[in-house]
Amino acid sequence: MVLKEVYKDLFYIGTAVESIHDQFTNNEIGNPDKEALIVREFSSMTCANEMKPVYNMGWSSPDAREDYLPYVINPNAKKMLDWVRANGLKMRAHVMVWHSQCAQEAFCKEYKPVFLPVDEEKLKENPRLRFFQRLDPVCFVDRDTMLRRLESYIDTMLDYIYREGYAEQIYAWDVVNEAIELADKTETGLRNSYWYQVIGDDFIYWAFRFAKAAVKKHSVQYAGVYGIDPTDEAALARIRPTLVYNDYNEWQPDKKAAIIAALKREGHGHGSIIGEGLIDGIGMQGHISDNNDIDEYIDALNEYASLVREVQITELDVKCTCTNINREYYQAVFYKEFFERLLAAKKAGANLTSVTIWGLTDDNSWIRGADPLLFRKDLTAKKSHEALVYAVTGGDLGEPEYVVRNLDKHVFDFETPEGEEQKDPETYGFKMRGFGKCLLSEERAHSGKFSLTSTPRFADWMGITCDVSDFIGQTIQIDAWVYSEAKEITLGADIEGVFPQIATVEGGAEWKKISASYKVPTGQHSLRLFFGTKEANPGPCSPLFLDDVEISLIGQEESFEEETNIAAIRGAGHLPFIFVTDKESVDGKSKSLGVTRQEKDATISLDVSAYIGKTIDVTMFVKTADSLIRIGVDGSEPVLCAEVPSKAGEWTEVHTTATLPDGVLSAKLYVETDGRADFFVDDVFVKLA
Ligand SMILES: [Ca+2]
Numbered sequence: 172m173v174l175k176e177v178y179k180d181l182f183y184i185g186t187a188v189e190s191i192h193d194q195f196t197n198n199e200i201g202n203p204d205k206e207a208l209i210v211r212e213f214s215s216m217t218c219a220n221e222m223k224p225v226y227n228m229g230w231s232s233p234d235a236r237e238d239y240l241p242y243v244i245n246p247n248a249k250k251m252l253d254w255v256r257a258n259g260l261k262m263r264a265h266v267m268v269w270h271s272q273c274a275q276e277a278f279c280k281e282y283k284p285v286f287l288p289v290d291e292e293k294l295k296e297n298p299r300l301r302f303f304q305r306l307d308p309v310c311f312v313d314r315d316t317m318l319r320r321l322e323s324y325i326d327t328m329l330d331y332i333y334r335e336g337y338a339e340q341i342y343a344w345d346v347v348n349e350a351i352e353l354a355d356k357t358e359t360g361l362r363n364s365y366w367y368q369v370i371g372d373d374f375i376y377w378a379f380r381f382a383k384a385a386v387k388k389h390s391v392q393y394a395g396v397y398g399i400d401p402t403d404e405a406a407l408a409r410i411r412p413t414l415v416y417n418d419y420n421e422w423q424p425d426k427k428a429a430i431i432a433a434l435k436r437e438g439h440g441h442g443s444i445i446g447e448g449l450i451d452g453i454g455m456q457g458h459i460s461d462n463n464d465i466d467e468y469i470d471a472l473n474e475y476a477s478l479v480r481e482v483q484i485t486e487l488d489v490k491c492t493c494t495n496i497n498r499e500y501y502q503a504v505f506y507k508e509f510f511e512r513l514l515a516a517k518k519a520g521a522n523l524t525s526v527t528i529w530g531l532t533d534d535n536s537w538i539r540g541a542d543p544l545l546f547r548k549d550l551t552a553k554k555s556h557e558a559l560v561y562a563v564t565g566g567d568l569g570e571p572e573y574v575v576r577n578l579d580k581h582v583f584d585f586e587t588p589e590g591e592e593q594k595d596p597e598t599y600g601f602k603m604r605g606f607g608k609c610l611l612s613e614e615r616a617h618s619g620k621f622s623l624t625s626t627p628r629f630a631d632w633m634g635i636t637c638d639v640s641d642f643i644g645q646t647i648q649i650d651a652w653v654y655s656e657a658k659e660i661t662l663g664a665d666i667e668g669v670f671p672q673i674a675t676v677e678g679g680a681e682w683k684k685i686s687a688s689y690k691v692p693t694g695q696h697s698l699r700l701f702f703g704t705k706e707a708n709p710g711p712c713s714p715l716f717l718d719d720v721e722i723s724l725i726g727q728e729e730s731f732e733e734e735t736n737i738a739a740i741r742g743a744g745h746l747p748f749i750f751v752t753d754k755e756s757v758d759g760k761s762k763s764l765g766v767t768r769q770e771k772d773a774t775i776s777l778d779v780s781a782y783i784g785k786t787i788d789v790t791m792f793v794k795t796a797d798s799l800i801r802i803g804v805d806g807s808e809p810v811l812c813a814e815v816p817s818k819a820g821e822w823t824e825v826h827t828t829a830t831l832p833d834g835v836l837s838a839k840l841y842v843e844t845d846g847r848a849d850f851f852v853d854d855v856f857v858k859l860a
Pocket residue numbers: 584585586616617618619620621622718719
């Protein structure tokens with residue numbers, strides 16, 4: 172089934188694509204096979220680049236004046252508009268005002284930029300610094316001139332679109348993109364962009380006011396082009412796009428609050444964007460991962476929907492976090508649940524009118540390594556495409572494939588045995604966090620000749636990560652030798668939004684050992700440790716070296732201090748109710764798992780799937796008024812491992828070994844008693860026998 176049909180009565184389903192030009196030969200429009208796929212699957216299209224300001228600002232055109240910045244459409248944008256019209260799609264137009272990919276000339280007197288000098292020495296080390304080159308504020312135009320430029324740019328843009336007959340195709344327009352950046356610490360939470368610096372914190376207001384006025388004016392002026400009576404407001408609505416504010420990390424509570432505050436802010440002698448009815452929609456970009464919190468996302472969607480007429484998801488892509496054979500499967504599971512939740516929110520009243528996937532095929536995504544999209548390079552559909560269909564039709568994605576975990580000690584000395592070719596450290600699980608690379612270095616070593624380093628490092632958060640996905644749900648011992656002259660060397664875990672710190676050591680001009688035990692949380696498809704630094708002063712970061720890394724399994728610990736996902740209800744008839752409680756615990760001051768029930772066979776199982784095919788040593792504490800406690804291996808034919816008398820009303824330690832079957836998807840231990848009294852379980856510890 173194709174998405175366009177499945178979603179036809181729900182919302183526009185779109186893709187963001189680019190046209191083939193110059194060296195960009197892997198793009199979509201201009202490639203007949205990709206064009207056919209887009210037309211088959213999607214009802215909406217967005218130009219991923221072609222309609223961004225830098226390509227369409229006519230500051231060098233003969234019509235430009237100091238207070239008049241005309242829109243001059245670039246040929247690739249025009250080609251895309253013509254393609255959309257010829258193929259019967261609609262377009263989400265992106266974008267009028269953005270800080271990035273905007274002509275720097277637009278902010279300058281006589282359109283002549285003056286740049287602050289870049290440090291030549293640093294530039295030699297790192298040519299990327301040129302991208303961080305800043306305009307010198309001496310060249311800025313004044314606020315009023317910039318407002319006239321903004322007004323003329325938006326007015327001539329819409330004049331062109333209406334006059335050329337494209338207005339029927341464009342159903343939504345991103346007026347302002349990404350104006351909020353809390354890290355910039357401005358008084359109003361606005362990004363410290365040139366728009367903000369030259370106009371002030373109401374540049375968003377003026378962009379919306381100019382856009383609204385231009386839509387009204389040109390839709391009436393050119394109504395005849397569309398066969399519409401210019402006095403017929405209902406008919407005019409058909410050629411008036413939804414005007415949208417668009418941003419990323421839009422579900423995060425702080426960012427959401429700042430976005431809403433900006434849209435409601437009055438001042439400078441005018442009302443607010445929402446108060447004056449200048450905005451029609453909020454665009455949630457939706458650059459997320461397959462372990463994001465969907466509840467938080469839907470909460471934000473509902474809140475935005477209560478403020479404006481429409482919400483749209485404008486740049487959706489879902490990064491794969493799983494590194495094994497189930498990579499596409501877990502991504503699809505997330506996509507399906509995400510769309511099911513969107514549909515439920517819509518049904519409950521949120522006016523979601525469009526969802527755009529940011530790209531067509533994984534190989535041409537802006538985040539290539541994360542495979543975030545619905546189609547592969549060869550244009551075949553991934554399981555994530557099936558997920559979008561099933562979200563509507565109710566189909567089932569099936570089960571993940573069984574994966575063998577390597578629970579052996581992981582040892583890395585970064586040496587290459589004689590006669591072997593040196594391997595890229597990525598092949599054994601090390602990667603740089605940031606846009607650089609992990610490299611073997613001969614500069615220094617704790618053992619042998621080599622250590623591991625990462626380059627370039629501009630910030631504390633750019634460091635070395637190490638894949639520990641084999642140990643998900645397990646407690647591990649980490650020992651590593653680290654070298655950096657930064658103030659501190661840090662060991663953490665790469666969990667989006669949380670980034671727990673595990674250990675730190677002081678930096679210095681010698682090798683230091685960093686050691687810690689860490690319970691690798693469940694609920695992740697993959698997990699990486701992170702080695703970084705904390706610098707004493709802002710500025711460039713000290714190099715970081717890593718050697719002799721050892722990661723060993725301690726075991727699986729569960730003392731039920733938080734919501735648990737290793738315990739599940741088990742039984743043939745009435746099932747038990749299980750709960751984490753602070754009423755009972757082995758040490759008398761923490762929590763345990765409670766099981767309450769009406770039947771003897773209503774009991775529980777504990778997930779030990781990490782140990783499939785292995786013999787394990789199990790210890791746990793059980794408290795019950797019944798007289799016997801039994802533990803065994805669950806399955807179609809459960810195997811009893813231990814039966815011990817219960818010390819009535821006291822915690823009883825149960826210890827046993829168990830051999831788990833091989834070649835299955837999951838392995839579970841069951842816990843039961845000889846009666847139907849409630850029972851409690853605490854301090855479960857499983858290790859290899
Ligand atoms: Ca070494």
